[in-house]
Amino acid sequence: MSAETVTAHGYRAGRTLPYRVELRRQLSRRRTLAVFAFMGVLPLILIGAFALGDAQNSGPDGRVNLIDVATSSAFNFVLFVFFVTTGFFLVVVFALFFGDTVASEAQWGSLRYLLAAPVPRMVLLRRKLVVALMLSVAAILALVGLALLAGWIAYGWKPVSTPVGIEIATGDMWWRLAAIVGYLIVNLLMVGSLAFYLSVRTDAPLAAVGGTVFIVIVSSILGQIDALGNLRNALPTSYNFAWIGMLGDPPDTADMASGIGWSLAYAAVLTALAFWQFRRKDVTS
Template sequence: MSTLAEPVEVAAGYRAGRTLPIRVELVRQLKRRRTLVMGGILFALPFVLLIAFQVGGEPGGRNQGVNLMDTATLSGANFAAVNLFASAGFLLVVPVALFCGDTVASEASWSSLRYLLAAPVPRARLLWSKLVVGLGLSLAAMVLLPLVALAVGTVAYGWGPLELPTGGSLAAGTAAQRLVITVAYIFVSQLITAALAFWLSTRTDAPLGAVGGAVGLTIVGNVLDQVTALGDWRDFLPAHWQYAWLDAVRPQLEWSDMIQGASVSVTYALVLFALAFRGFARKDVVS
């Protein structure tokens, strides 16, 4: 004859879903020095580029061709687009890897992870809170840069249409919409870096290992994308589509490459996020 399982006793008022609220985790991460330093770097970049253009003169003077960088001083919208172009390949990878790769590993390195789990915070809840905050800070970093660049560029070069390097222009309102699309695509394309860093963060007690590993593998992907001998195999590399957002700064908006790049990044990211949750659920946490 079967017997009913013994009920599990929990403290009065305990709700697993209320442990480690996202707002608490967000405040904790915002107060950390690495968050402030990274925010300061992204805030300062437009000023650095502005000084570079002031010292070096008009961009494109020594180039035979015309590209997006050559239009930087034509309007605030152009200056914002150039800041994204200059930083999307590497600089914006760093905050994503930092905010998503440092989050769990840092708790382990401080020997506080086991105490969080003993609170008790369910493992899935802990990962979910940290992942949401990590992605939120990554998105905030990507929004901060073009916003500051747009403000700095507008003061320096005036508010006007987005002048296209191929000829023609986009009205200021349309340009603002295209910049929003650009930031959204860059964020989606960086989900693979976020997922890789987050997975590594659940596998190691060394935050630098998780962050450095994610950045390093991203660089490897960029290098492999330059190997033309790989042919169509490069289509499966997220790095192959990292500049697909340039289709958003053309007279006619093209979606095909951005859709393909987003699908590649999201697919890899979902697999890595699933591995992170699955592996952490079975991990023997001793630190």
């Protein structure tokens, strides 16, 4: 005689822990509020630094970089904000939202109660992954919007001046900015997926977040070693600044395409490993 699975009337596994519930839970956390608050404060800090700095020390220094033209217009200021946050700050944001999502539940001892609700494991993990992505994307969009607003108030609405002397009209810059933001999000998926995988493997959020940041830092260091040759192209951080190619005339998207390919490959493997590990994990906390 075959055994039957008895479930409560009206129970649907796929409708447990709706996205809105998980999103509301994450939005109410202090670390989420702190991240979005800092997104609003960071542009003001940078504008204040430019205002307090010595104008004689802010001119060209023989190197081609976005700092030299950061105060030329609102768009230039946004590009400068990307330039100073791509290597580390945005990495921390993605690592925090993705790495804290599962490990924090385990640390609090609430993970087993969520699964006993009952919320199927794969549904729980999928909800947390999507919400972490939503918060990370929202954080970047908030940074873009607030930096653009602050830059407009401080520096005005003028064409974009690039460090190599190319001028980009504001109308043309909108789609370039959209492409840059889209690239940054896709490129950071590798960071988020790594943090998510580590979050599944540990019960300590700090280990998941810190481990991700540590790996990214090591990758950046290895990327400076010329002896590695073409092997450096496979490092997760090799194409972090490929978005600068969008400031060319015409835009150079070759490195961006490579960066997207590598990031999606890393993200697919790490996400699959996270689901595989969580399906077999003995949840005791």
